[in-house]
Amino acid sequence: MFPSVQAERDDDARVGDARRFVAEVENMAIRARGGGPPPRLDRIAGPDRTGTAFAVVDAVGRFVDVSLQPGWWSALGPGRVAAGLLEALATARLKAALVPLILRRHGYQPLPGADELPPPVRPDDGGFLDAARGRIAEAYRLIDDADKRMRERQTARVVAGPRGLFRVHARGGRIERAEVTAVLTVGDTDRLLADARHALAELAKPRGEW
16 A cells, blocks of 8 residues: 655645655654664655655665556646656655665664774785685676676666556666556556556566566
8 A cells, every 4th residue: 555645736745755754764763772773664655746656665776566546647647657657766766765864864874884894814814815816806706797787787678568558768777768658548547557567677677587
């Protein structure tokens, strides 16, 4: 179930939603100061500006689901619904990115501390040559990974839903735009969402599963 967010007058529904979200996470962080673990939000929902399209991501911003409220047809219509779903996804991902910043402000450290880093290797240590070779191999692996990611960023990809209603254009891991690819009626809502879920889930898969 997704929250219902109504835009007041001509206001952007994302603004009030973000304010409520920040306040909620801050309150969770304050309540957890009594010695409990830092709060973790595994499902984060975000609206589009009309408050009728919603997307859900996990704690690190990976796609989980999309939804449309009953008023989407009058607020967005078939011409803007694809953009609205992507806007909602961007909102949800932005909220997920805010969580570690809010937690850090309240004293939680989501990143590894210096004491968790491996100790430096010295020439007089036992196993120095093996450790050095391992680090050189790791450096080459990182270079290869960076080169692969660079090539992937140049790759354009189009993913369509199996029902032929929704299509997403992406370059590398970045979604550039989405579009409705058939004539819709309000009765097509569930079929449209099923296509959108399929296309966005395909793009969210690790590249080795493409």
